[in-house]
Amino acid sequence: MLQSYPPIQAPHRLLFGPGPSMVAPRVYQAMSQPVVGHLDPFFFEVVDQVRTLLGYVYSTQNQFNIAISGTGSASMEAAVANFAEPGQKFAVLTNGFFGDRLGEMARRQGAEVVRLAKAWGEPFDPQEVRDFIRHERPRVVAFVQAETSTGMFNQAKPICEAAREVDALTITDCVTSLGGMPVLVDENGIDIAYSCTQKGLGCPPGLAPLTVGPRALDRLKARTSPVHSFYLDLQLLETFYFGHKYHHTASATLFYALREGLAMVAEEGLENRWERHRRNHLAFVAGIEAMGLTMLVAEEHRLWTLNTPRIPEGVDDAKVRQYLLERRNMEIAGGFGPLAGKVFRIGTMGYGSTAENVFLILDALEEALKHAGYTAAGSGRSAAEKVLGATTTTPNFISLAT
DSSP states (O other): OOOOOOOOOOOOOEEOSSSSOOOOHHHHHHHTSOOOOTTOHHHHHHHHHHHHHHHHHHTOOOSEEEEEESOHHHHHHHHHHHHOOTTSEEEEEESSHHHHHHHHHHHHTTOEEEEEEOOTTOOOOHHHHHHHHHHHOOSEEEEESEETTTTEEOOSHHHHHHHHHTTOEEEEEOTTTTTTSOOOHHHHTOSEEEOOSSSTTOOOSSEEEEEEOHHHHHHHHTOOSOOSOSTTOHHHHHHHHTTOOOSSOOOHHHHHHHHHHHHHHHHHOHHHHHHHHHHHHHHHHHHHHHTTOOBSSOGGGBOSSEEOBBOOTTOOHHHHHHHHHHHHOEEOEEOOGGGTTTBEEEEOOGGGOOHHHHHHHHHHHHHHHHHTTOOOSSOHHHHHHHHHTSOOOOOGGGGGGO
């Protein structure tokens, strides 16, 4: 039976959760370009530009920079599958959900997983990390630089220095830091770093940027057991991205988007971009505290891209989030695991990290909390404006969601 299907029309959401984040119009425009084949010379021109720009965004001289077809979890699994070997010791430093996931992936690869675990949102003590790594002497040390479940930034350098003392490789999750905070692969001594496209880079999900340093490449080429995943085997992917031989049908459209997102990072400049995220984060926190809320993570360990204010006592976070979605077309997230019902997770990242959006979020959150029975102690917007030094008007695109 014939049936009519009108063209799809998605709502204009304001994406202020932990990801996906707001997508820049320039990125949307790039995605409207004609599709070419995955072995087309133009496709590989775009791939080469992406590889170069990833080196810049990761702050590395590494030559092995690729974007894996898949979400950030695909690059996490690629990193683990290629460097965790059966029977070898794999150390995980975990203080959140994604650190635990790294350990589970390594266990499924047959590695001997050892863990240094902290409560969600609690930082690692550098000396404790050194003692743990020296005692365990693993082949790989994996940790999350930007823990999306808690809003915590874990310092990479002490971990990487301790790992190198025992000739261990480091795998670093930069999913919520890349494009919004200093990742500094070379300066920190990170061997393998991975991320996603839908957060600090301001693109839609679907590709997973990964960089691999010389030490790790040498280890990979000397590996005697086969990588258990065909699709995520980095040596096979190398023949595709570098050798232009068929491996899988990559999406030209998603590569166009990533190329534009990375170009926008380069044009803004990494330091300028980091400073934009830092200032907007500080303004948001000032607003939250003026309203009488507190932050989960200590000031010196907070992400600039993802904020985790505690939910006031007696407030139902699901109702707040539902109110924001239905009344303001705004998406934020709640906590999960041990933080379920205890924190909001509110993203100020990528294209969406602007002063205007900080004011918009604070105004909307104050309204939603009042609807849920909580009266703010003061004006979040006024406190944020003092930090930023100026009052800014709401951008035009916001009207699309009202």
